[in-house]
Amino acid sequence: MKTMNRRSAIALGVTAAAVSPLFTLAASAKTKKYGPKEGKEIAPGVRVVEVGTGNSDIPAYKSIAIVDVVFQPGAHAPQSVMDNDMVCTITSGAFTIKKVDKEFKLKTGDMYTCSKGKTDxxxxxxxxxxVHRIAVLIPA
Known part of the structure; x- marks a missing residue:
């Protein structure tokens, strides 16, 4: 094994120090465990929990709202028309998503998008x- 010189050791230390906060931020994005009565029920076994909102630097959108849609095992959210564009991340569980022209399966860590006016x-x-963690893009 090669020995590490001082310059390599310093470079390794600086790189590790720079990357550590990125792992901390990724870990903080995990969804908390919700009780069965948290949020607002939108279908049997399906609840929406508001996580937060913020301003957007994307010109087409004035703000972004983050919500968690919590599904009990086997729960189904019936077809609905999307009020806004959305970016969805599956933070726990496994899902079948149906759109007008396709059907697909997702698991924890997968992402998909929804367009305003389309069904899902x-x-x-x-x-x-x-849990679906959804970034709702609110138009400017």
Whole structure:
């Protein structure tokens, strides 16, 4: 094994120090565990919990609202028309998503998008509580 010189050791230390906050931020994005009565029920076994809002630097959008949609095992959100463009991340569980022209399966860590005016339908196909973390893009 090669020995590490002082310059390499300093470079490694600076790199580790710079990357550490990125892992901390990624870990903080995990969804908390929700109780069965938190948020507002939108369908049997499906609740929406408001996480927060913020201003947007994207010219087409004035703000972004983050919500968690919490699905009990086997729960189904019926087809609905999207009021806004959205970016959805599955933070727990597994889902089947149906759109007008396609159907697909997602698991924890997967992402998908929804367009304003289009329809979407979701079913939690896992045996655990499933959560969609949704960034709702609110037009300017």
């Amino acid at each position: 339908e979701a079913t939690n196909t896992s045996k655990e509580v499933g």
